[in-house]
Amino acid sequence: xxxxxFEDFLRSAARELYHPxxxxxxxxxxxxxRAAQAHTAQGDDAATAPSLRVDSRPTRPxxxxxxxxxxxxxxxxxxxxxxxxxxxxxxERPAGxxxxxxxxxxRAPAAxxxxxxxxxxxxxxxxxxxxxxxxxxxxxSGSPAGRGRTxxxxxxxxxxxxxxxxxxxxxxxxxxxAEDGRNLTLYRFAAxxxxxxxxxxxxxxRSEARRQAEVDPQLAAWARDVLSSTxxxxxxxxxxxxxxxGLLEDLELVLAQIVQxxxxxxxxxxVELIEHALKQHDVLPRLRAVVPAGPVSAGT
Amino acid sequence: MIARAVGGDDQAxxxxxxxxxDRVYRLAYRMSGDEDLAQDFTQDTFIRAFARLKEFxxxxxxxxxxxxxxxxxxxxxxxxxxRLRERETDxxxxxxxxxxxxxxxPDLKDRLRRAVDGLAEHHRLxxxxxxxxxxxxxxxxxVLDIPEGTSKARLFRARAALREKLADFAGEWAT
Numbered sequence: 164x165x166x167x168x169f170e171d172f173l174r175s176a177a178r179e180l181y182h183p184x185x186x187x188x189x190x191x192x193x194x195x196x197r198a199a200q201a202h203t204a205q206g207d208d209a210a211t212a213p214s215l216r217v218d219s220r221p222t223r224p225x226x227x228x229x230x231x232x233x234x235x236x237x238x239x240x241x242x243x244x245x246x247x248x249x250x251x252x253x254x255e256r257p258a259g260x261x262x263x264x265x266x267x268x269x270r271a272p273a274a275x276x277x278x279x280x281x282x283x284x285x286x287x288x289x290x291x292x293x294x295x296x297x298x299x300x301x302x303x304s305g306s307p308a309g310r311g312r313t314x315x316x317x318x319x320x321x322x323x324x325x326x327x328x329x330x331x332x333x334x335x336x337x338x339x340x341a342e343d344g345r346n347l348t349l350y351r352f353a354a355x356x357x358x359x360x361x362x363x364x365x366x367x368x369r370s371e372a373r374r375q376a377e378v379d380p381q382l383a384a385w386a387r388d389v390l391s392s393t394x395x396x397x398x399x400x401x402x403x404x405x406x407x408x409g410l411l412e413d414l415e416l417v418l419a420q421i422v423q424x425x426x427x428x429x430x431x432x433x434v435e436l437i438e439h440a441l442k443q444h445d446v447l448p449r450l451r452a453v454v455p456a457g458p459v460s461a462g463t
Numbered sequence: 464m465i466a467r468a469v470g471g472d473d474q475a476x477x478x479x480x481x482x483x484x485d486r487v488y489r490l491a492y493r494m495s496g497d498e499d500l501a502q503d504f505t506q507d508t509f510i511r512a513f514a515r516l517k518e519f520x521x522x523x524x525x526x527x528x529x530x531x532x533x534x535x536x537x538x539x540x541x542x543x544x545x546r547l548r549e550r551e552t553d554x555x556x557x558x559x560x561x562x563x564x565x566x567x568x569p570d571l572k573d574r575l576r577r578a579v580d581g582l583a584e585h586h587r588l589x590x591x592x593x594x595x596x597x598x599x600x601x602x603x604x605x606v607l608d609i610p611e612g613t614s615k616a617r618l619f620r621a622r623a624a625l626r627e628k629l630a631d632f633a634g635e636w637a638t
Contacts, residue, residue: 174594180572184492
Protein backbone atom coordinates (compact mmCIF):
# COMPACT_ATOMS: atom_id res chain seq x y z
CA UNK A 164 0.00 0.00 0.00
CA UNK A 165 2.70 2.37 1.08
CA UNK A 166 4.65 1.39 -2.03
CA UNK A 167 1.76 2.32 -4.31
CA UNK A 168 1.28 5.61 -2.53
CA PHE A 169 4.95 6.39 -2.88
CA GLU A 170 4.89 5.62 -6.58
CA ASP A 171 1.87 7.85 -7.09
CA PHE A 172 3.46 10.60 -5.06
CA LEU A 173 6.74 10.27 -6.92
CA ARG A 174 5.15 10.27 -10.36
CA SER A 175 2.99 13.21 -9.56
CA ALA A 176 5.77 15.21 -7.95
CA ALA A 177 8.25 14.43 -10.71
CA ARG A 178 5.87 15.37 -13.49
CA GLU A 179 5.09 18.64 -11.80
CA LEU A 180 8.45 19.56 -10.33
CA TYR A 181 11.28 17.80 -12.15
CA HIS A 182 12.44 20.13 -14.92
CA PRO A 183 8.93 20.98 -16.08
CA UNK A 184 9.34 21.85 -19.76
CA UNK A 185 7.98 25.07 -21.19
CA UNK A 186 5.95 25.10 -24.39
CA UNK A 187 7.94 23.77 -27.30
CA UNK A 188 9.37 26.62 -29.39
CA UNK A 189 8.37 24.78 -32.55
CA UNK A 190 8.95 27.47 -35.12
CA UNK A 191 12.25 28.60 -33.67
CA UNK A 192 13.66 25.10 -33.66
CA UNK A 193 12.30 24.41 -37.13
CA UNK A 194 13.97 27.52 -38.51
CA UNK A 195 17.26 26.43 -37.02
CA UNK A 196 16.85 22.97 -38.52
CA ARG A 197 16.20 24.44 -41.93
CA ALA A 198 19.17 26.76 -41.62
CA ALA A 199 21.43 23.88 -40.61
CA GLN A 200 20.13 21.77 -43.47
CA ALA A 201 20.82 24.62 -45.87
CA HIS A 202 24.39 24.83 -44.61
CA THR A 203 24.75 21.08 -44.93
CA ALA A 204 23.36 21.13 -48.43
CA GLN A 205 26.23 23.36 -49.50
CA GLY A 206 28.61 20.48 -48.98
CA ASP A 207 28.40 16.80 -48.50
CA ASP A 208 25.81 15.36 -46.21
CA ALA A 209 27.19 15.04 -42.72
CA ALA A 210 26.00 11.49 -42.59
CA THR A 211 28.10 10.64 -45.64
CA ALA A 212 31.40 11.83 -44.29
CA PRO A 213 32.63 8.68 -42.61
CA SER A 214 36.23 9.78 -42.71
CA LEU A 215 35.36 12.45 -40.18
CA ARG A 216 33.63 10.07 -37.85
CA VAL A 217 36.07 9.26 -35.16
CA ASP A 218 35.62 9.00 -31.46
CA SER A 219 37.13 12.24 -30.38
CA ARG A 220 36.31 12.15 -26.72
CA PRO A 221 38.92 14.15 -24.90
CA THR A 222 41.13 12.68 -22.26
CA ARG A 223 40.85 13.82 -18.69
CA PRO A 224 43.49 16.30 -17.62
CA UNK A 225 45.20 16.13 -14.26
CA UNK A 226 42.98 17.06 -11.36
CA UNK A 227 43.20 20.69 -10.52
CA UNK A 228 44.92 21.68 -13.71
CA UNK A 229 43.64 24.60 -15.72
CA UNK A 230 42.07 22.15 -18.05
CA UNK A 231 41.38 24.40 -20.94
CA UNK A 232 44.99 25.44 -21.08
CA UNK A 233 45.79 21.77 -21.62
CA UNK A 234 43.22 21.20 -24.27
CA UNK A 235 45.45 22.53 -26.98
CA UNK A 236 48.19 20.00 -26.29
CA UNK A 237 46.87 17.09 -28.34
CA UNK A 238 45.74 19.52 -30.99
CA UNK A 239 49.13 21.14 -31.22
CA UNK A 240 50.72 17.71 -31.31
CA UNK A 241 48.46 16.73 -34.17
CA UNK A 242 49.31 19.85 -36.11
CA UNK A 243 52.98 19.33 -35.38
CA UNK A 244 52.64 15.86 -36.81
CA UNK A 245 51.03 17.38 -39.86
CA UNK A 246 53.88 19.84 -40.25
CA UNK A 247 56.44 17.08 -39.82
CA UNK A 248 54.70 14.90 -42.35
CA UNK A 249 54.54 17.83 -44.74
CA UNK A 250 58.27 18.29 -44.38
CA UNK A 251 59.01 14.65 -44.93
CA UNK A 252 56.84 14.42 -47.99
CA UNK A 253 58.43 17.54 -49.40
CA UNK A 254 61.83 16.08 -48.91
CA GLU A 255 60.74 13.10 -50.97
CA ARG A 256 59.80 15.29 -53.91
CA PRO A 257 61.97 15.22 -56.99
CA ALA A 258 64.25 18.16 -57.59
CA GLY A 259 62.57 20.96 -59.44
CA UNK A 260 59.26 20.61 -57.69
CA UNK A 261 58.05 23.97 -56.48
CA UNK A 262 58.81 24.41 -52.82
CA UNK A 263 58.43 27.49 -50.72
CA UNK A 264 61.73 28.63 -49.39
CA UNK A 265 62.50 30.77 -46.43
CA UNK A 266 64.01 34.18 -46.87
CA UNK A 267 67.72 34.50 -46.54
CA UNK A 268 68.77 33.87 -43.01
CA UNK A 269 66.63 30.83 -42.69
CA ARG A 270 64.04 32.43 -40.46
CA ALA A 271 60.53 31.29 -41.02
CA PRO A 272 58.52 34.11 -42.55
CA ALA A 273 55.59 33.51 -40.32
CA ALA A 274 55.81 31.91 -36.96
CA UNK A 275 52.27 30.67 -37.12
CA UNK A 276 50.02 30.31 -34.16
CA UNK A 277 50.95 26.71 -33.76
CA UNK A 278 54.43 27.87 -32.95
CA UNK A 279 53.16 29.55 -29.86
CA UNK A 280 50.56 27.04 -28.93
CA UNK A 281 50.08 25.58 -25.52
CA UNK A 282 52.44 22.77 -26.28
CA UNK A 283 55.20 25.21 -25.87
CA UNK A 284 56.03 25.61 -29.51
CA UNK A 285 55.07 23.29 -32.27
CA UNK A 286 57.70 24.90 -34.41
CA UNK A 287 60.17 23.54 -31.96
CA UNK A 288 60.06 20.70 -34.38
CA UNK A 289 62.59 22.80 -36.19
CA UNK A 290 65.03 19.99 -35.81
CA UNK A 291 63.70 18.89 -39.14
CA UNK A 292 66.06 19.39 -42.03
CA UNK A 293 64.36 22.40 -43.56
CA UNK A 294 63.98 25.53 -41.53
CA UNK A 295 61.65 27.12 -44.08
CA UNK A 296 58.67 25.17 -42.91
CA UNK A 297 56.01 27.21 -41.20
CA UNK A 298 52.57 26.45 -39.96
CA UNK A 299 51.34 27.99 -43.17
CA UNK A 300 53.23 25.41 -45.10
CA UNK A 301 50.68 22.90 -43.99
CA UNK A 302 48.30 24.80 -46.17
CA UNK A 303 50.69 24.91 -49.08
CA SER A 304 51.19 21.20 -49.19
CA GLY A 305 48.42 20.89 -51.67
CA SER A 306 45.46 23.07 -50.91
CA PRO A 307 43.84 23.94 -54.20
CA ALA A 308 41.80 26.64 -52.59
CA GLY A 309 43.99 29.34 -51.21
CA ARG A 310 42.03 31.83 -49.26
CA GLY A 311 44.08 34.88 -50.01
CA ARG A 312 43.54 35.92 -46.46
CA THR A 313 45.22 38.87 -44.93
CA UNK A 314 47.44 38.60 -41.96
CA UNK A 315 45.70 38.67 -38.65
CA UNK A 316 47.18 39.43 -35.26
CA UNK A 317 47.11 35.78 -34.40
CA UNK A 318 49.27 35.08 -37.41
CA UNK A 319 51.74 37.83 -36.74
CA UNK A 320 55.28 36.89 -36.07
CA UNK A 321 56.58 37.94 -32.69
CA UNK A 322 58.93 40.46 -34.19
CA UNK A 323 56.23 41.99 -36.28
CA UNK A 324 57.39 40.38 -39.47
CA UNK A 325 54.83 39.80 -42.13
CA UNK A 326 52.47 37.02 -41.26
CA UNK A 327 51.85 36.18 -44.88
CA UNK A 328 53.42 33.00 -46.11
CA UNK A 329 56.19 33.43 -48.62
CA UNK A 330 54.07 31.88 -51.31
CA UNK A 331 50.38 31.39 -51.77
CA UNK A 332 49.08 28.03 -52.81
CA UNK A 333 49.09 27.63 -56.52
CA UNK A 334 47.94 24.92 -58.86
CA UNK A 335 49.05 21.52 -57.77
CA UNK A 336 52.19 20.31 -59.41
CA UNK A 337 52.24 16.89 -61.07
CA UNK A 338 52.41 14.23 -58.43
CA UNK A 339 50.99 16.44 -55.71
CA UNK A 340 47.44 15.04 -55.74
CA ALA A 341 48.63 11.59 -54.81
CA GLU A 342 50.74 13.04 -52.08
CA ASP A 343 47.81 15.06 -50.84
CA GLY A 344 45.69 11.98 -50.86
CA ARG A 345 48.12 10.34 -48.47
CA ASN A 346 48.00 13.33 -46.18
CA LEU A 347 44.30 14.04 -46.43
CA THR A 348 43.35 11.57 -43.75
CA LEU A 349 45.78 13.22 -41.38
CA TYR A 350 44.43 16.64 -42.18
CA ARG A 351 40.92 15.43 -41.65
CA PHE A 352 41.84 13.94 -38.34
CA ALA A 353 43.40 17.23 -37.32
CA ALA A 354 40.20 18.94 -38.46
CA UNK A 355 38.12 16.63 -36.29
CA UNK A 356 40.35 17.36 -33.32
CA UNK A 357 40.05 21.09 -33.85
CA UNK A 358 36.31 20.99 -34.39
CA UNK A 359 35.88 18.87 -31.30
CA UNK A 360 37.89 21.38 -29.33
CA UNK A 361 35.76 24.13 -30.77
CA UNK A 362 32.57 22.40 -29.74
CA UNK A 363 33.80 21.91 -26.20
CA UNK A 364 35.00 25.48 -26.06
CA UNK A 365 31.74 26.94 -27.33
CA UNK A 366 29.69 24.76 -25.01
CA UNK A 367 31.85 25.88 -22.14
CA UNK A 368 31.60 29.49 -23.25
CA ARG A 369 27.81 29.38 -23.32
CA SER A 370 27.68 27.66 -19.97
CA GLU A 371 30.09 30.14 -18.44
CA ALA A 372 28.47 33.19 -19.96
CA ARG A 373 25.07 32.04 -18.80
CA ARG A 374 26.25 31.48 -15.28
CA GLN A 375 28.29 34.57 -14.57
CA ALA A 376 27.98 36.85 -17.60
CA GLU A 377 31.71 37.17 -17.55
CA VAL A 378 34.20 35.10 -19.43
CA ASP A 379 37.22 33.65 -17.74
CA PRO A 380 40.41 34.95 -19.36
CA GLN A 381 41.61 31.35 -19.58
CA LEU A 382 38.68 30.66 -21.84
CA ALA A 383 39.75 33.47 -24.13
CA ALA A 384 43.24 32.01 -24.18
CA TRP A 385 41.83 28.64 -25.12
CA ALA A 386 39.75 30.31 -27.82
CA ARG A 387 42.90 31.91 -29.17
CA ASP A 388 44.54 28.51 -29.51
CA VAL A 389 41.53 27.02 -31.24
CA LEU A 390 41.28 30.09 -33.48
CA SER A 391 44.88 29.64 -34.52
CA SER A 392 44.27 26.01 -35.37
CA THR A 393 41.12 26.94 -37.23
CA UNK A 394 43.03 29.39 -39.37
CA UNK A 395 45.67 26.80 -40.08
CA UNK A 396 43.01 24.38 -41.18
CA UNK A 397 41.42 26.98 -43.40
CA UNK A 398 44.67 27.11 -45.32
CA UNK A 399 45.01 23.35 -45.44
CA UNK A 400 43.52 20.68 -47.71
CA UNK A 401 41.05 19.91 -44.94
CA UNK A 402 39.18 23.03 -46.05
CA UNK A 403 38.76 21.71 -49.57
CA UNK A 404 35.48 20.20 -48.39
CA UNK A 405 32.96 23.05 -48.82
CA UNK A 406 31.01 21.99 -45.77
CA UNK A 407 34.07 21.96 -43.55
CA UNK A 408 35.29 25.18 -45.07
CA GLY A 409 32.02 27.00 -44.41
CA LEU A 410 31.98 25.70 -40.88
CA LEU A 411 35.58 26.74 -40.26
CA GLU A 412 34.90 30.21 -41.60
CA ASP A 413 31.88 30.70 -39.37
CA LEU A 414 33.82 29.27 -36.47
CA GLU A 415 36.68 31.64 -37.11
CA LEU A 416 34.36 34.63 -36.82
CA VAL A 417 32.86 33.45 -33.54
CA LEU A 418 36.22 32.56 -32.04
CA ALA A 419 37.65 35.91 -33.06
CA GLN A 420 34.82 37.57 -31.14
CA ILE A 421 35.49 35.48 -28.06
CA VAL A 422 39.20 36.21 -28.22
CA GLN A 423 38.48 39.92 -28.27
CA UNK A 424 36.46 39.84 -25.07
CA UNK A 425 38.38 41.68 -22.44
CA UNK A 426 39.24 39.72 -19.35
CA UNK A 427 36.95 40.80 -16.54
CA UNK A 428 35.47 43.51 -18.70
CA UNK A 429 33.33 41.60 -21.12
CA UNK A 430 30.12 43.45 -21.69
CA UNK A 431 26.86 41.59 -21.64
CA UNK A 432 26.02 42.86 -25.12
CA UNK A 433 29.29 41.46 -26.48
CA VAL A 434 28.46 38.08 -25.05
CA GLU A 435 24.96 38.35 -26.45
CA LEU A 436 26.34 39.14 -29.88
CA ILE A 437 28.46 36.03 -29.76
CA GLU A 438 25.49 33.96 -28.65
CA HIS A 439 23.51 35.46 -31.50
CA ALA A 440 26.22 34.64 -34.01
CA LEU A 441 26.35 31.11 -32.70
CA LYS A 442 22.64 30.65 -33.19
CA GLN A 443 22.40 32.55 -36.45
CA HIS A 444 25.00 30.38 -38.14
CA ASP A 445 24.03 27.19 -36.29
CA VAL A 446 27.64 26.72 -35.41
CA LEU A 447 27.17 24.24 -32.60
CA PRO A 448 24.72 21.95 -34.36
CA ARG A 449 26.92 21.93 -37.44
CA LEU A 450 29.94 21.12 -35.30
CA ARG A 451 28.05 18.27 -33.70
CA ALA A 452 26.93 17.02 -37.08
CA VAL A 453 30.51 16.85 -38.29
CA VAL A 454 32.06 15.60 -35.09
CA PRO A 455 29.64 13.23 -33.42
CA ALA A 456 30.40 11.98 -29.98
CA GLY A 457 31.29 8.40 -29.26
CA PRO A 458 28.79 5.60 -29.56
CA VAL A 459 25.91 5.55 -27.15
CA SER A 460 25.70 2.77 -24.68
CA ALA A 461 22.34 3.58 -23.28
CA GLY A 462 21.63 0.00 -22.74
CA THR A 463 24.30 -0.58 -20.19
CA MET B 464 4.92 10.66 -45.76
CA ILE B 465 8.24 9.19 -44.72
CA ALA B 466 9.04 8.36 -48.32
CA ARG B 467 8.31 11.94 -49.28
CA ALA B 468 10.43 13.18 -46.41
CA VAL B 469 13.31 10.99 -47.55
CA GLY B 470 13.03 12.66 -50.92
CA GLY B 471 13.49 16.03 -49.28
CA ASP B 472 9.86 17.12 -49.36
CA ASP B 473 9.72 20.11 -47.01
CA GLN B 474 6.06 19.68 -46.18
CA ALA B 475 6.50 16.03 -45.32
CA UNK B 476 9.48 16.79 -43.13
CA UNK B 477 7.57 19.55 -41.41
CA UNK B 478 4.62 17.24 -40.85
CA UNK B 479 6.88 14.62 -39.27
CA UNK B 480 8.49 17.33 -37.20
CA UNK B 481 5.16 18.69 -36.00
CA UNK B 482 3.94 15.24 -35.09
CA UNK B 483 6.91 14.38 -32.91
CA UNK B 484 8.72 17.51 -31.81
CA ASP B 485 6.81 18.01 -28.58
CA ARG B 486 7.68 14.62 -27.20
CA VAL B 487 11.31 14.90 -28.23
CA TYR B 488 11.63 18.38 -26.79
CA ARG B 489 9.98 17.40 -23.54
CA LEU B 490 12.33 14.47 -23.08
CA ALA B 491 15.33 16.65 -23.96
CA TYR B 492 14.21 19.29 -21.48
CA ARG B 493 13.47 16.83 -18.72
CA MET B 494 16.87 15.26 -19.12
CA SER B 495 18.85 18.47 -19.45
CA GLY B 496 16.83 20.95 -17.41
CA ASP B 497 18.12 23.65 -19.71
CA GLU B 498 16.16 25.39 -22.43
CA ASP B 499 19.10 26.03 -24.74
CA LEU B 500 20.37 22.48 -24.43
CA ALA B 501 16.90 21.11 -24.98
CA GLN B 502 16.55 23.15 -28.15
CA ASP B 503 20.00 22.08 -29.33
CA PHE B 504 19.25 18.42 -28.67
CA THR B 505 15.87 18.62 -30.39
CA GLN B 506 17.38 20.34 -33.37
CA ASP B 507 20.21 17.83 -33.63
CA THR B 508 17.76 14.97 -33.32
CA PHE B 509 15.73 16.07 -36.32
CA ILE B 510 18.73 17.03 -38.40
CA ARG B 511 20.23 13.61 -37.86
CA ALA B 512 16.92 11.86 -38.30
CA PHE B 513 16.23 13.57 -41.61
CA ALA B 514 19.77 12.90 -42.78
CA ARG B 515 19.42 9.21 -41.93
CA LEU B 516 15.80 8.75 -42.83
CA LYS B 517 16.84 6.41 -45.63
CA GLU B 518 18.06 4.02 -42.96
CA PHE B 519 14.59 3.79 -41.40
CA UNK B 520 13.23 0.48 -42.61
CA UNK B 521 9.95 0.46 -40.77
CA UNK B 522 10.93 -2.38 -38.45
CA UNK B 523 9.62 -0.30 -35.58
CA UNK B 524 7.35 2.69 -35.28
CA UNK B 525 8.85 5.91 -36.61
CA UNK B 526 8.41 7.44 -33.18
CA UNK B 527 10.51 4.68 -31.65
CA UNK B 528 13.23 5.09 -34.25
CA UNK B 529 13.20 8.86 -33.80
CA UNK B 530 13.49 8.52 -30.05
CA UNK B 531 16.44 6.20 -30.48
CA UNK B 532 18.14 9.05 -32.30
CA UNK B 533 16.96 11.52 -29.67
CA UNK B 534 18.27 9.48 -26.76
CA UNK B 535 21.61 9.12 -28.50
CA UNK B 536 21.84 12.86 -29.06
CA UNK B 537 20.70 13.71 -25.55
CA UNK B 538 22.97 11.30 -23.72
CA UNK B 539 26.01 12.18 -25.76
CA UNK B 540 25.31 15.88 -25.32
CA UNK B 541 24.80 15.51 -21.59
CA UNK B 542 28.00 13.54 -21.24
CA UNK B 543 29.93 16.33 -22.87
CA UNK B 544 28.33 18.92 -20.63
CA UNK B 545 28.95 16.74 -17.61
CA ARG B 546 32.61 16.34 -18.47
CA LEU B 547 32.95 20.08 -18.78
CA ARG B 548 31.21 20.72 -15.49
CA GLU B 549 33.20 18.06 -13.69
CA ARG B 550 36.39 19.68 -14.81
CA GLU B 551 35.15 23.03 -13.66
CA THR B 552 34.32 21.43 -10.33
CA ASP B 553 37.81 20.01 -10.16
CA UNK B 554 39.15 23.49 -10.58
CA UNK B 555 36.88 24.81 -7.89
CA UNK B 556 37.98 22.03 -5.55
CA UNK B 557 41.60 22.77 -6.24
CA UNK B 558 41.00 26.38 -5.43
CA UNK B 559 39.35 25.49 -2.16
CA UNK B 560 35.97 26.61 -3.35
CA UNK B 561 33.15 24.18 -3.00
CA UNK B 562 29.59 23.66 -1.96
CA UNK B 563 29.15 23.69 1.77
CA UNK B 564 27.30 20.53 2.78
CA UNK B 565 24.39 20.75 5.13
CA UNK B 566 23.24 24.12 3.92
CA UNK B 567 19.66 25.30 4.26
CA UNK B 568 17.02 22.60 4.03
CA PRO B 569 15.76 22.67 0.48
CA ASP B 570 12.14 22.22 -0.45
CA LEU B 571 10.67 19.22 -2.18
CA LYS B 572 11.39 20.58 -5.63
CA ASP B 573 15.09 21.00 -4.96
CA ARG B 574 15.36 17.71 -3.15
CA LEU B 575 13.53 15.89 -5.90
CA ARG B 576 15.66 17.48 -8.58
CA ARG B 577 18.86 16.60 -6.80
CA ALA B 578 17.66 13.10 -6.05
CA VAL B 579 16.71 12.38 -9.66
CA ASP B 580 19.81 14.09 -11.02
CA GLY B 581 21.85 11.91 -8.70
CA LEU B 582 20.56 8.68 -10.19
CA ALA B 583 22.76 6.66 -12.47
CA GLU B 584 22.28 7.78 -16.04
CA HIS B 585 20.48 4.64 -17.24
CA HIS B 586 18.23 4.64 -14.18
CA ARG B 587 17.39 8.31 -14.57
CA LEU B 588 16.62 7.90 -18.24
CA UNK B 589 14.19 5.06 -17.62
CA UNK B 590 12.61 6.89 -14.69
CA UNK B 591 12.12 10.06 -16.71
CA UNK B 592 10.82 8.21 -19.74
CA UNK B 593 8.39 6.02 -17.80
CA UNK B 594 7.26 7.88 -14.71
CA UNK B 595 7.59 11.43 -15.99
CA UNK B 596 6.98 11.29 -19.73
CA UNK B 597 4.73 8.26 -19.82
CA UNK B 598 6.65 5.93 -22.13
CA UNK B 599 5.74 2.27 -21.78
CA UNK B 600 8.33 -0.33 -20.89
CA UNK B 601 7.88 -1.76 -24.37
CA UNK B 602 8.72 1.60 -25.95
CA UNK B 603 11.66 2.11 -23.62
CA UNK B 604 12.95 -1.35 -24.40
CA UNK B 605 12.82 -0.65 -28.13
CA VAL B 606 14.36 2.80 -27.87
CA LEU B 607 17.21 1.71 -25.62
CA ASP B 608 17.51 -1.71 -27.21
CA ILE B 609 17.08 -3.50 -23.91
CA PRO B 610 14.56 -6.14 -22.78
CA GLU B 611 11.39 -4.87 -21.14
CA GLY B 612 12.41 -6.68 -17.98
CA THR B 613 15.59 -4.65 -17.82
CA SER B 614 13.60 -1.47 -18.18
CA LYS B 615 11.35 -2.55 -15.30
CA ALA B 616 14.34 -3.48 -13.16
CA ARG B 617 15.95 -0.11 -13.76
CA LEU B 618 12.77 1.70 -12.88
CA PHE B 619 12.45 -0.35 -9.70
CA ARG B 620 15.99 0.53 -8.67
CA ALA B 621 15.49 4.18 -9.54
CA ARG B 622 12.35 4.34 -7.40
CA ALA B 623 14.08 2.57 -4.55
CA ALA B 624 16.94 5.04 -4.62
CA LEU B 625 14.52 7.96 -4.75
CA ARG B 626 12.46 6.60 -1.90
CA GLU B 627 15.56 6.49 0.23
CA LYS B 628 16.67 9.96 -0.76
CA LEU B 629 13.22 11.44 -0.23
CA ALA B 630 12.54 9.69 3.07
CA ASP B 631 12.16 13.07 4.76
CA PHE B 632 8.96 13.57 2.83
CA ALA B 633 7.41 10.21 3.79
CA GLY B 634 4.57 12.00 5.48
CA GLU B 635 3.37 13.30 2.16
CA TRP B 636 2.67 9.89 0.69
CA ALA B 637 2.08 7.83 3.84
CA THR B 638 -1.07 9.71 4.67
